[in-house]
Amino acid sequence: MTTTETVAGITLHRSKGEGTLLVLLHGIGSNAESWAPLMAVLPPALDVIAWDAPGYGTSAPVAPESPTPSDYAAALLRVLDALGHARVRLMGHSLGSLFAGRFAALHPDRVERLALLSPALGYGVTAGPLPANVQSRIDDLTALGPQDFAARRAARLVFDAENRPKVVEGVRRSMAAVNPPGYAQAVHALGAGDLLADAPRLTMPTLVATGLEDVVTPPDNARRLHAALPNPLRLAELPAAGHAMPQEFPREMAAILAETLLA
Template sequence: MAATVSFPLPSAHGPRAVTVSYARRGHGEPLLLLHGIGHHRQAWDPVMDILATERDVIAVDLPGCGASPGLPDGLPYNLTTEVHALGALCEALGIEHPHVAGNSMGGLLALELGRAQLVRSVTALAPAGFWTPAERRYAFTVLAAMRRAARSMPLPVVERLSHTAAGRTVLTSTIYAHPGRRSPEAVVAETLALAQAEGFTESLRAGTSVRFTDDVAGLPVTVAWGTRDLVLVSRQGVRAKRFIPQARLIRLPGCGHVPMNDDPALVARVILDGSR
């Protein structure tokens, strides 16, 4: 079941209340799950039940995504705000130093939380920030095109396409290597999430100046990349390993940019192994 929690964040105009929607299940050490830009917490549904057998799993809708409202005036969509918000979220939920796993932008946030020593382990699936300028421009062009397509399609068209494997390929093959495995309901929901994400444009704009070039010292780090990633090409994983030399670098054979749906068992094992 989904829940919400609110907490104050400082801004130039005084404290502002931020509200975040999340789903929580399982028992064990806490594990925070962070999705990518324009996505929502349901991206983690394929692995939630597996992870919940060993972890207290908290899947978050980042501010301005999914069921979480946008950030209030005075709070920009940038890494500093997002990291502060996630730290405040953990404090509000009574979670101290969780494990964290993130995908794409969520992977970058997971690494930032690790760099700030706010978590006990990091698993980053195709994290943003290890691009060259040309690779970043390509990725942002792809993401912006996906957003335009999602916003331009009437809901009946999305629903009709979602009910065939070919239609799901049209809608989601950019992020999934096996789009036909995604359920029609999930495809409709994530297309709407992309179209309606309040924070998309500002987050994308803030990302133009982002590169992750620091080490993450003192805690276990896993970086995993799908071999069929069409958004952030897998050679960026090798670059990540150079910046974070102690990290485990893992290939996810046959997986796309959002690998949780392509191979749930493999991705869950990578996350659990990284958090042990």
């Protein structure tokens, strides 16, 4: 059973067990709902939390208009402190990997194990305008509105989308629910982030996973990140998986996590 609670201004979707706390951070065009297929097949004893990131759903936004991943890491720290958890297993998907990596680099004592799925590496732009391909995300959402934005983009996240309509619909539904101001802040954080620069500081055992058909964050992103880690776990490459890997193959992902992140 999944419940919803608000902690330190952040909405959390929780499947509460008595075991290890696993924290899940979603991607840029998504929300906590994107983790539902995976949460449904994880061991019921786990205590699992998926956040609606700051500025998503009913979660309070971060303060800066143009934030960096450190601002989202600070929000996560406030949540964990309020919950009273000193150490967690942490997993991010896409932009969530950028946030998870930043948190783990800043607070390595708080992360027992780390998983970075379909990792967005960031662009390392801390001053000046965003790269055109990054700024276009904000411009497209502004021009189209969330519903049409999601309708145009959702299928690109799913490999063999025509034969996976339920997965595409789940991706579309989450994307259509984005709040434009919160999304714009997240885009700025994507532009400012640099996961490869953080990688040498990720001293905890770290899993990296990618879909071999991912055209959003290609497999080479994951390979470069895995090679830069000081304490890598498995580099998991899922054939026939696109960017929405946890939604496309939740049981396969759960099995990989059982052998690595949750071992």
